[in-house]
Amino acid sequence: MASVAGRYQFKIVLLGEGCVGKTSLVLRYCQDKFNDKHLTTLQASYLTKKLNIDGKRVGLSIWDTAGQERFHALGPIYYRDSNGAILVYDITDEDSFQKVKNWVKELRKILGDDICLCIVGNKIDLERDRHVDGAEAEAYAKSVGAKHLLASAKLNKGVDELFLELAKAMVTAQDASASNGQSSGRRGASSRKRGVEIVDEQPAGQPKKGCC
């Protein structure tokens, strides 16, 4: 996961309720053949993308939970060790925004500030049916330290931007943690569980983490 000689490798997880368009966003971003004249078939549900941000080479591996939303228990195995999360809601569906809030709560609780969050209001092509207040969403995102962006997978609007924004944020976070001399490999529940020695290192810190 660490950056080797100016190369960055990040893991991004997509979370959100079913039918908000997570898969369409990621397919649009990685394939850009969404709803095109040519029919495409796609077999791999694990996608990667390479970026160049200000001369820094960034590799993204994007993990989609497509169709598995009702299995909340699967969430942790997907978001474990993620550097970034894209939390998608449908601007015409208030419940889906509530689900995003739940995910933010859970991610912050388990992964703390180690993860960069990007909240995305999808389906802006259906602006006239909007049910989620834009200003409210913006304010909420700000309050939890997340970026807030709008997109339409259908019209291919804002898709590249949201991945780029998140990638930039992750680069900044990694650079900051590297300069602070912290190990970027240690984070969250997985490392806490992985070894007894970590528990020994910070026994007092453990109970607190569960309550925030």
Next chain:
Amino acid sequence: MDLFRFFRSMYDVGCQFVKKEDSVDSKVTNQETSTSFEKDSIIVRFDHKDVLILDRKKDPSLVFSENEVDPKCYDVTTGLPETVLEYLLETRLGNDDDSEGNSRVDTLVDDFLLTFPLFMNEEELCSILKRYYRGTVRIQHAFPSNEKKSPQDIGRKRKQRLVRFILRWNKLSYHIFYENEHVKQLLKGLVCDLEKDNLPDELSLLEQVLDQTCNHSRFSNGYDDLMSSALLENKDSSDANHSDKSRVSLDDELMTRLNDCYPIKACDNVIFQVYRSDHTYSKFRCRRDSTVRHIIKQCCEKWRIDDECILCELKSNGEKQVFKYDDIGIVSRVSVNGRLFVIPKEELDCLVPLPEQDGPENEIHSSLTELSAKELAYHLTIYENQLFRSVSVYEFLYHVFGVRNFPGKVTTNLDLFLNRLDEIQFWVATELALASHISKRVQLMKKFIKIAAHCKDFKNWNTFFAIILGLNNSAVSRMNHTWERLPTKFRKMFDDFSGILNPSRNHRVYRLSMGSLDPPIIPFLPLFIKDMTFAHEGSETLTNDQLVNFTKMRLVASTLRLIQFCRSNPLTVDPPTISKGLREVYKYVRQLQVIDNQERLDQLALDTDFKPSSPTKSQTL
């Protein structure tokens, strides 16, 4: 099918189809039908409109000859639903092919049968089949045969091909044969026709199917009543007299029925409880496919309420989900400890969960400690197997493509199977969170890891995943003191098992370990659902000319074929030595008492793992 190869191919990003330009090389033309043959594709047109496009297979072992076009060298890419069906009936069901051996190279017929609900309903399919039996097949003109045959002979062959098609369908999805009236009518009609046409072999084959169909319908209701009462008992254990009758019959039939499964149909009845905001409730009996509107109407009549009411599910953590009036089949979609409420709209905000929704409060003195890990794994697998085999392939389609798009369809069996994953996951977390003493928790952890290991041996991946997910539940993963005390051997087993859950590279570890197994397998279904969701969202079902994108259908079908492959052999697991009454174990695994409120689990785990173990902690530090 070579599973291993299939899984490897999952890493390849798929192929792309580009429509061919019009060809001048038109070999066959009559008044309205024309066919262009090209090296890589065949395009059939009716009245100057494309109705069927075939692409040459990319299989080098198939010999291609310019002079004679062998349809088997081509795959259907797009086409009108009816034309695709006729084409398959004409070319893919020849009598000289061993249908089993043939299906291995060419799965087009299976692919069609597995995915047709996405572009036509049963009624349409049956009427095309009926018409095909009688004659009038337009596609014949597109591929005229050089062979000289009498019209009687051609007709006979056609009818035989149709019967072969029906038998194949019955093999792939026998569910639909006793569920759907159109299919039943088609069968009955064909049996009469075959008798008239003097085709005794085909007649007896179809009669067999018809017999099975009738038998199934009879049994299914009985089993469903058993299921309903067992489920109801689960929700309300105090209601003892209801299940007395079924318990006797349960015991008698249990041994013989351990491997049976009788899927729940849309027209079956279900008994369920509906609550009011004051926590009083009434029981109702409805068909599985009753609409929410119908259920609300029944409640309002019984309770004499005139206000406009809503039906919602209240989860144990207070979350509410209001159902739409036109939704159907919602009873099986309720979460583990969720309850259904019918209330006037304005009462929604003040709705609070019932105390019983919290689940057990204290340590459960359960069969868990008395039964061996193998015995528990065995019975969990038997139940999982029943649930898995009850799910019709079409329920996966309805689920992935949105059940609302399929009027009158329910996904009851799939819902129950998917709910089971949550239930087991929470069961593991609940048992551990409620065990007050650390040594008990260590024992339980070992037990669950052992159960998971046995499930893996039984190739029951779904329960295996559920247990390991339960041990990964945030409540359990924070039990640091318990994990510390877990012997290294078990720790290692758990780490290995968690490695199988690792979703890296599209669940590579799991796909590879599963790919090398022979059926019967109970697969981890959410992954199949994910694959189908991707296939679905990745491309359109219909082209701009309203042709079916059959390439997409084949991709969706490849997952469904895999599901069928997993259950292509009956479950044969030797029962372990029985340490307790069969009925008790049978009941225990079907009525797990769980806490499904994550916050409550987290809190309980925090309390138990820190308070009692503080002396231990100071010793070790």
